[in-house]
Amino acid sequence: MIVSADRLVEWENAMIETFASGGDALGFQRSVSMIYGLLYCSKDPLSMEDIMLRLSISKGSASQGLKQLTALGAVNKQLQIGERKTLYIAERSLRRLVQRLLDAQINPRLESGAERVRAMSAMIPEGAEYDYARSCNGSLEAWHTKASKLLPMINMILK
């Protein structure tokens, strides 16, 4: 529950704005980042209603945003006895967050990318006159290989 007229409101607003801006860079929609930011700042778990009121967003946005964040593992539900509302808390470990982002968004892309490169390589006709295209395709494949090697290292480095 939000304690109104707290001296921290300014700070919390600034935090939320910071998450909104950062999330923007990662391609999240504003309301989703703000929900995460609010939960990140919150000492106690918050209900969907708390979130709607604090951020002045609609039921729909709150519900959808929490759904996304929960699916991603960036936010966890907390079922509290004697409380009908579902409460939410933020996952705060950067390492776990990054891991989940990689798994959910980057790795699937990399996998489908590998398929694409293979499929494209098959489109190039035989013959020396197509050597250029072959080298081009190969260099894209090299990009893919590098990216695939890079990702696990990010995870290690964040330890």
Add this chain to the structure above:
Amino acid sequence: MIVSADRLVEWENAMIETFASGGDALGFQRSVSMIYGLLYCSKDPLSMEDIMLRLSISKGSASQGLKQLTALGAVNKQLQIGERKTLYIAERSLRRLVQRLLDAQINPRLESGAERVRAMSAMIPEGAEYDYARSCNGSLEAWHTKASKLLPMINMILK
């Protein structure tokens, strides 16, 4: 210059579509990614007109897109004697591309992020009752520190 009715058209289309999709993930607009993709596939340098015709995009999009790509260093101008049109070629080194992306888009964000965290820390009043906010702010600062250490390593790994 594009040789029409080439057997490679299918392959080139697939490459362009792949770049469009990848660029999308990085937050580039479709036309910009497509221009880069086309140049990446092209054996010879292309003019703005070549690009407009091949991709069926407007003059404005082509001009703006090339401007962005050139500013980023993802595409280089090539002034050829006896040719009035400016020609363009793609920067193909993944390492250099990533370096330029980091410099242009990520590092500035990280720097402004550092400022924000500092400013927010100053918003938290003294006193033990605000310890939670302080720890929260500190944990965001730790995120920032980790990110700052991570980026130079990406560059090393891509060598």
Add this chain to the structure above:
DNA sequence: CAGAATGTTCATTTATATCTGAACAATCAA
């Protein structure tokens, strides 16, 4: 210089993404 070719800008249009809230579904307490 004149006119043609090339390139840029930006107001408008078009397309896309996001948010809203009312209708609906699910759950709970009495």
Add this chain to the structure above:
DNA sequence: TTGATTGTTCAGATATAAATGAACATTCTG
């Protein structure tokens, strides 16, 4: 069961981003 509370969905409204193309600026060529 019944009514109240909580949560979800999705068609439509709103806001944002991207593409267009005509007007303008610039640069060549003869």
